[in-house]
Amino acid sequence: MNSGKSSLFNALVGQPLSIVSDVSGTTADTVSKAVEIPGAGPCLLTDTAGFDDIRTSLGRERVSKTRKASEKAEIGILLFTDADEVEQEWFSYLQKAGMQVIPVISRADLLDDSALASRIVAVEKICGRKPVVFSALDDRGVSSILDAVRLSVSGRSEEISITGDLVHSGDTVLLVMPQDKEAPKGRLIMPQVQTIRELLDKGCTVICCTAGSLERSLASLAAPPELIITDSQVFGHVCEHKPESSRLTSFSILFAAYKGDIRIFMSGTEKLANLNAGSRVLIAEACSHVPLHEDIGRVRLPELLRKRFGRELSVDIVSGDAFPEDLSSYALVIHCGACMFNRKYVLERISSAVRQGVPVTNYGLALAWLTGILDRVEIPR
Ligand SMILES: Nc1nc2c(ncn2[C@@H]2O[C@H](COP(=O)(O)OP(=O)(O)OP(=O)(O)O)[C@@H](O)[C@H]2O)c(=O)[nH]1
Ligand code: SF4
Ligand SMILES: [Mg+2]
Incomplete structure (x- = not known):
């Protein structure tokens, strides 16, 4: 808390969007802003509560929101004010969550030259890379952070194509x-x-x-x-x-392959044949929208499933971030195209289903199977 995250977030988005104050724990809920970073593309920047906000139950809820945000993020900007064990732990946590971590020494203007030099050495020792030095007083370091974001994006091993x-x-x-x-x-x-x-x-x-x-x-x-x-x-x-x-x-x-794992989705599609009237199916949408009477996830898919397997078949529908941790009661998960999620987040959901032995497929593949044309459609490789 109070490490200057909101000040850095505002400097990156170029607007005073997140509240900055000297009261510890000012950022309670996450604040996000979509920005186009030239050279990196469209990015969603999220400001979070401090990882050390654990004194009260409300604080612990804030930290759990921060953890939730880190499940989605591909790049983490971690602000160091100490380079102590706690910060070291959080660096490991972000790495384990599959993120590329950009270490930043914040509030650098408050350090004299020798304190700054030894902080740089300590953070580099933890992260294995030189930290960016940032001060909100003159926005020093902002362009280096944006360069590091560009580098992380361009350095991704696989460049995935939609078609x-x-x-x-x-x-x-x-x-x-x-x-x-x-x-x-x-x-x-x-x-x-x-x-x-x-x-x-x-x-x-x-x-x-x-x-x-x-x-x-x-x-x-x-x-x-x-x-x-x-x-x-x-x-x-x-x-x-x-x-x-x-x-x-x-x-x-196309988006099943682009955002998810087409091989796993295809084998999940085969499991549709095993459903029966007593099965329970989870339909997961990545975005929340006001449902309409023709809605594919809420109306069309459940109707086709019940027509095929019996009216008693039970269907649960979740949207946005509300994806159950325990999937064990489901015979199948059917996920939407997830155009509003990044690949990392979809892959995390797929892994959770695979770990629990629950087959998972996607809207397009399930619809093609249920309408009997799966063998006539092209699957991208
Ligand atoms: N001198 C100096 N003060 C800073 C700098 N960055 C932030 N501050 C001050 O530090 C305090 C906390 O800044 P925030 O940006 O709100 O910090 P935060 O990490 O978002 O805090 P929480 O949301 O409470 O976790 C404010 O009083 C800021 O004005 C900086 O680079 N230099
Ligand atoms: S495919 Fe895109 S628009 Fe459709 S429900 Fe999923 S996230 Fe929303
Ligand atoms: Mg804040």
């Missing part, structure tokens, strides 16, 4: 994107936007249509598109009307 090996430069790709009541008002959803951007980067010609204008759009093309990517809600319709030579997949399936 994988399904397209090549010069291909024509038709995207079927129903702009119905489910679609956010006046916008395209993230998976559509990201897929379009990637296809353009790969040198493809991208054509977009709705399910209603599918046949007209196909007729306007000189040759069938090499690939059709559809919203899974209209899988059946597109499969029925697509040209023989055009391969078919869905945004949800």
